[in-house]
Amino acid sequence: MPKKELLIQGGTVVTVDPELGDLPDADVLIRDGKIAAVGRHLTAGSDTRVIDARGRLVIPGLVDTHRHVWQGAIFGYAPQLSSLGYGPAILAGVSPKYTAEDVYAGTLWGALQALDAGITTIADWAHNLQSAEYADANLRGLQESGIRGYFLYGGPGPAGDDPNPSHPADARRMRDEHFPHGVNGRLRLGMGLRGPCFTTMERTIEDFAFARELGLPISIHAGLAGTSDTILAMKRHNLLGADVNFAHGNQMSDEEFDLVAASQGTISITPSTDMLMQFSTFPATGRAIERGVRAGFGVDTVCSAGTDLFSEMRLALAAERSRANADALSRGEAVDKVDLHQRDMLRLATIDGAKVWNLEDETGSITPGKQADIAVIDMRSPHLDGHGDAIAKLVLGAGPADVETVIVGGDLVKANGKLVGAHVDAARELIRKTRARFTI
Numbered sequence: 001m002p003k004k005e006l007l008i009q010g011g012t013v014v015t016v017d018p019e020l021g022d023l024p025d026a027d028v029l030i031r032d033g034k035i036a037a038v039g040r041h042l043t044a045g046s047d048t049r050v051i052d053a054r055g056r057l058v059i060p061g062l063v064d065t066h067r068h069v070w071q072g073a074i075f076g077y078a079p080q081l082s083s084l085g086y087g088p089a090i091l092a093g094v095s096p097k098y099t100a101e102d103v104y105a106g107t108l109w110g111a112l113q114a115l116d117a118g119i120t121t122i123a124d125w126a127h128n129l130q131s132a133e134y135a136d137a138n139l140r141g142l143q144e145s146g147i148r149g150y151f152l153y154g155g156p157g158p159a160g161d162d163p164n165p166s167h168p169a170d171a172r173r174m175r176d177e178h179f180p181h182g183v184n185g186r187l188r189l190g191m192g193l194r195g196p197c198f199t200t201m202e203r204t205i206e207d208f209a210f211a212r213e214l215g216l217p218i219s220i221h222a223g224l225a226g227t228s229d230t231i232l233a234m235k236r237h238n239l240l241g242a243d244v245n246f247a248h249g250n251q252m253s254d255e256e257f258d259l260v261a262a263s264q265g266t267i268s269i270t271p272s273t274d275m276l277m278q279f280s281t282f283p284a285t286g287r288a289i290e291r292g293v294r295a296g297f298g299v300d301t302v303c304s305a306g307t308d309l310f311s312e313m314r315l316a317l318a319a320e321r322s323r324a325n326a327d328a329l330s331r332g333e334a335v336d337k338v339d340l341h342q343r344d345m346l347r348l349a350t351i352d353g354a355k356v357w358n359l360e361d362e363t364g365s366i367t368p369g370k371q372a373d374i375a376v377i378d379m380r381s382p383h384l385d386g387h388g389d390a391i392a393k394l395v396l397g398a399g400p401a402d403v404e405t406v407i408v409g410g411d412l413v414k415a416n417g418k419l420v421g422a423h424v425d426a427a428r429e430l431i432r433k434t435r436a437r438f439t440i
């Protein structure tokens with residue numbers, strides 16, 4: 001059955017498309033799940049559903065390039081944890097107690113948490129997969145939420161007898177069973193590998209060969225505090241490539257950033273996790289951009305950090321200015337501004353994030369022909385209404401509660417400020433059951 005035509009009418013459309021720019025008092029027409037037209041005075045058919053966007057910003061759906069989505073149900077569970085305490089408390093503590101049903105519930109809830117905040121594309125670094133049943137449960141949670149993105153097949157936590165186990169061979173079954181044509185609905189498959197920071201180089205070489213044999217993109221954690229020279233070591237073993245995504249990147253040297261850029265690898269910048277969990281000092285934002293690395297934002301560790309990309313944009317900009325100031329003050333100087341702008345933050349959270357996962361032809365901007373992945377932000381509340389720059393207000397002041405409408409592939413997943421669908425209440429019940437068992 002063809003999807004209902006939608007017309008988002010009368011908003012300030014921030015396309016993030018360099019050729020279209022910002023369009024005040026403009027409309028977006030959505031047909032067959034795609035953006036059919038953007039402009040003024042578009043006409044609605046008699047059967048078209050009209051969404052009033054006057055007083056709102058219409059932006060591309062946000063892109064989270066790195067998140068452990070199953071942790072959606074335990075947001076705020078471990079807010080005092082640093083990176084040192086995270087492994088024992090969460091990966092070796094909470095994770096092994098999760099059943100496959102808990103992983104399904106947590107992932108569905110976590111994906112809804114993202115959609116509620118205007119995130120329409122996510123890369124789920126799934127690292128609570130204790131068996132094939134868990135992997136299927138995690139994938140089902142993503143599918144039922146309606147979100148777009150990647151299921152990154154990680155492993156179980158490090159609780160087993162072997163501290164450096166091989167990557168689960170079940171990834172091959174997952175590919176053949178669920179992704180025989182590459183794309184399954186709105187989802188694609190990739191690999192979340194331990195990489196040199198969390199296993200031996202020998203194991204890393206085997207895991208990378210496995211991922212590449214399966215033809216799947218790779219994501220690893222790298223360049224966080226306590227690790228060093230990861231990229232140089234990977235270069236020596238000929239492991240770098242355009243198919244490798246690195247989460248964090250804070251501690252990378254300039255030479256390492258250059259190697260990532262030259263190999264066309266990508267970096268997921270994770271400001272709230274980096275700073276709240278003391279994964280490092282400053283997020284990699286400015287340095288990654290300066291060195292020409294393709295980069296986007298990620299929320300990462302939901303149990304101890306943030307949940308939405310407005311916070312990541314705000315934290316990244318503040319941290320970048322602090323970094324510039326710290327450098328200058330150490331030389332007895334002062335800076336009055338940095339080059340990065342709030343619009344750079346929105347770009348990182350949209351089209352640049354899409355580029356990290358090679359999805360820029362599909363999403364990341366409001367461009368005719370792309371999938372209709374859109375968030376409508378109500379700017380009429382006191383904390384967002386004023387005479388300032390709209391993008392500045394969005395980056396500095398908005399939160400998930402301001403996201404009024406969310407559309408993924410032409411489907412309304414949030415309307416009038418509320419997530420829609422029977423699965424929302426069902427997911428809430430499921431995570432309550434998980435919580436009751438854990439007495440969190």
Ligand SMILES: [Zn+2]
Nearest residue numbers: 125247300301
């Ligand atoms: Zn992570």
